Amino acid sequence: MLNSRFIFLVLGLLLIVEGVFMLLSAGIAALYNEYDLPYHLLSSAICIGVGGTLAFVFFKAPKDIGKREGYLIVTLVWFVFSLFGLFPFYLSGAIPSYTDAFFETISGFTTTGSSILNDIEALPHGLLFWRSLIQWLGGMGIIVLSLAILPVLGVGGMQMFVAEVPGPIPDKLHPRIKETAKRLYGIYVLFTIIEAVLLYFGGMTPFDAICHSFTTMATGGYSTKQASVAYFASPFIQYVMIFFMFLAGANFTLSFSALRGRFSKVIKDEEFQSYFGIVAIVSIIVGGVLFYTKGADGLEQSMREGLFQVVSIITTTGYATADYLLWAPFLSIIIFLLMFFGGSAGSTGGGIKIVRVVLLMKNSYYELKRLVHPNAVIPVRYNTRAVGQGIITNVLAFIVIYMMIVGISMIIMSIMGFDLDTSLGAVATSIGNIGPGLGDVGPASNFYNIPNFGKWFLSILMLIGRLEVFTVILLFSPYFWKE
C-alpha cells in the first residue's frame, strides 16, 4: 500500500512554501505599484489555503515511506507546483489561456525557458519576477529546498534526493541529507548574489540583474526582455553570464570543493575536464567559423557570440545573443547536437549530462577492445575508479529511453503538422530543458503557435527531462503499481 497520506502531507507543506514565495513577487508588485498585486496575494492565499488544509488534515500521517512514495512525491510535487504556480499569470489575465499559463509555468520550473509570450516586456514587474523566481526554485530543485528547510522529509529524504538531483551517482556533501541540501542551496544563493551584483555593475537595473541572475544560475533562460540577452549589448554583462552559466552547468559539489580551496579535486574531475574541453573546443570552432563567414563583426565579437551560444545551449540555459538558425548549417547542427549533452551531474542543467556521455563513449570504445580480446577484463574507469556494471547498464538504459522518447515525440509532433526541424527542435529542447529549438521554435520565435495538445505534451516532456526520465517514466510502468 502506498502511504498516500504522507504524500498529501508533503504536498500540503510544499504548497505552503510555494505560497510564501509568491508573497515575494507580491512584494515586488507592491514596490512597483502595478495592477498585478492583488493577483499575487490571491494566488498565495490559494496555495497557503489548500496547502494548509492538506497539511492540517494529514498532519498525523505515518512517516515511513519507501522508494515508490519517493518517486511519486517528487513527480507530483513538480506537477502540483506548476498547477498552482500558474495562478499569478492566469488570474491577472497576463496569460489568458490556462494551457499557455501552465506551459509557461512548467517551462519555468523545469528551467526549460521556452515561452509562449509574444511581448515579454508588457508583463508587470511582479509577474516578470515570479517568472524568474520559479526558474530559480526549479533550478536547484524543489525537493532539495524542502529537504533543507522542512524536517518532515528526513525519513526517506535520500530517495527523493536521488530522484530529483541530476546524474547517475549522487554526491553527498555531508553525511546528512538535510545538511547536504543546505550546503547546496548555500552555494546556489551565494553565486546568485555575486552574479546579480556583477550584472548590476555591468549596467543592468537592479530588477533585471536579480531576474537574470535567477535564471542564469538555474540554467533556465527566461529573460525580462523580448530580445533576451541580446538586449544588453555590453560585453561585460555577456561575459559575466557566460561565466555563471558555465558554473551553473558544472557540478555543485565541485564548486563546494573549490570554495573550500580544494582546486585539485576540481581539475582532476573527469566530468569537469570533459565539460571544459567540449565547451572550449566547440566554442573555438563556432567562433572561428563565425569570424570566417561574417568577418565584419571582428574577432572578439565572433568569439563571444560563439562562446555565449555554446555555453547557453550546452548548459541548457537557452539565452540568446544571436540566432543560430541564421548561421551556417554546419554551426546550427553543432548547436543542435549540443542540446543532447546537457550540463554536468549535480548541476542545475538538463539534458543527458556530460558524465553519461563520457561513460557511454568510454564503454563503446572498450567494447571494440573487448571484441578483439573477448576474455579480457576491461572495466570502464571514471575518476580513476572502475565503474560497476550496474551503473553502465543504467546509463545505457537512460540514453536509449531518452532517445526513444525523442523519436516517438517527434512523430507525435509531426502528426500535429510540424515539419522535421520544428518537431525535432521542439522535442529536443523540451526534454533537454533548454528553451529555443529549431525551425518555427528557434531563438527568434516562441511556442505560442503550438496547439494546446502540443503544449501539454511538451510540458510533460519538460518534466520527464528535468526529473531525468526514470522518475517520471517509472510511474507509467506496471511494476510501479503492482503490490
Add this chain to the structure above:
Amino acid sequence: MRIFIAGAGEVGTHLAKMFCNANHDVILMDEDEEKLKQVDSHFDLMTIVGTISSIEDLKEANVKSCDLFIAVPPYQDMSILACILAKQLGAKTTVARVNNHEYLLEENKLFFKKLGIDELIYPEVLGAKEVKASLKQVGTRQMFEFTGSKLVMFALKVRDNALIVGKTLAEISAMYEKQEYNIVAINRDGETIIPRGQEVLMHNDLIYVITTKPAVKQVMLDAGKKQFEIKNVMILGGSRIGKKVAQGLEGHYNIKMIEIDKDKAVRLADQLSHTLVINGDGRNLELLKDEGIKKMDAFVAVTGNSEVNILACQLAKKMGVKKTVAEVENIDYIDLAENIGIGTLINKKLSAASHIYRYTMRATVSHVKCLIATDAEVLELIAQPGSKISKGPLRKLNLPKDVNVGGIIRGESAIIATGDTEIEPNDKVVLFALPSGIAKMEKMFS
C-alpha cells in the same frame, strides 16, 4: 556528533544504523560497494568506497573532522592500523575491534593509548560476559547491573502462573508498602510499551524490571519463577564466545562442550582443562542424550550459525533443560526467537554497540545498555546541578511519554522511583528510554 565507521561488516552496519537513528552524522567506509549500497539506500548517512588503512582514502573522507572513529573490519590488524592512522590524521576518539584477549588487559591500556587507540572492544568477550550473567540469574532473559551493583535491571517473561499477571501496575505497586520494584517496559508481541499505572500485565509479556539487589527474590516470586541452582552446563559450539564462557565458568560448574570440528575440539580440550570437550554434531539428538542432556541445568548454543543455535535450544527445551541461551546474530531472527521461547538471546553486535554507545553520549551518561528484542535503551544518567530533572517530584515534571524512570542511586543507597520521588543533583538515575526519548532526557539532565 560525527562518527566514522570503518568496515561495513555486521557490527559496522549495525552501528551505522543505530547511530543514524540516534541522529548522528555517520560516515561508513568499506572496500565493497555492494555492502555499502545496502545501507545507503535505507539510511541517511554517507558511504564511501575506500580502503580503511589507506591514508589517502581516510584524508579524502575528511577523517580529521570526526569525533569518533570506530574500526570494525574483519581483521584486528587492519582495525588497529586504521585507528592509529585515523588518530594521527586528527580523529578525536578511536575505537578498535580486536580478537586477542591480551590487548584488553589493564596493563596494556596505556600502550594502546600511546599508539592512538582509545578503546578496544572484543565483542566475543562481551557476549561471553552476558552469557555468564544470565546463568547467574536463572529465570531472567537479560540482566544488567548498574553502578556498584546497587540497582539491577532484568527482563523476564511472565506467564499465567505468575502472581502479577492480570493486574495493573498500580495494583502491583499497591501490594507493597514501599515500592520494591518498577516495571519500566513491556514487550508484547514484538512491540515495546512504556506502561502507565493502568496497564494490565498479560500472559507471555516480556517485562523489564528495575529493582534493588535484595528485592530480586521477591520479583522472581511474584513473576512465578522457581529458583534453581545451576550445576551442569552444556555448551554447543567451541566458538570464541563458547571458549570464553567455558573459561569463565570452569571450576564453578560442570561443563560439557560439543564441537563439530575434530581439530578444533582437540585444541579446545588442550586449552580448557576442566571442561569435557566432545567431538560431535550438536544437532544429533542421540549424541545429546548420550551426553546426558536431560541432566543439564543450562544449555548454551553459541555456534556461528544462528539457525542451529535456535533449533538446538528448542530441542534442549523439549528435553527438559530449564535454562537455554542462544547466540542469534541475525537481528531479524531475534523477534522470532523471542516468541518461540528461547530463553536468553545474545548478540555480539548489540553487545558491542552498547559498549560503544556511551562515547556518543554527553558527559551526563554513565552507563548505556542496548536491549535485545527491542530498540530501546537503558541509561544511567547523572543529574547535573540545576538541571530540569531535579526540580520537583517526577509526576510534576512532564516527562516524555517514551521514557520511564526506574530507580535512583544516591551515594550508597538505591531508591526505586515513584511519582513522588524527587531527584537531587548528582543522583545517578536509571531509566528506560525508546530511541525517540533519549535526546529529550539528555537535555533534561544537563
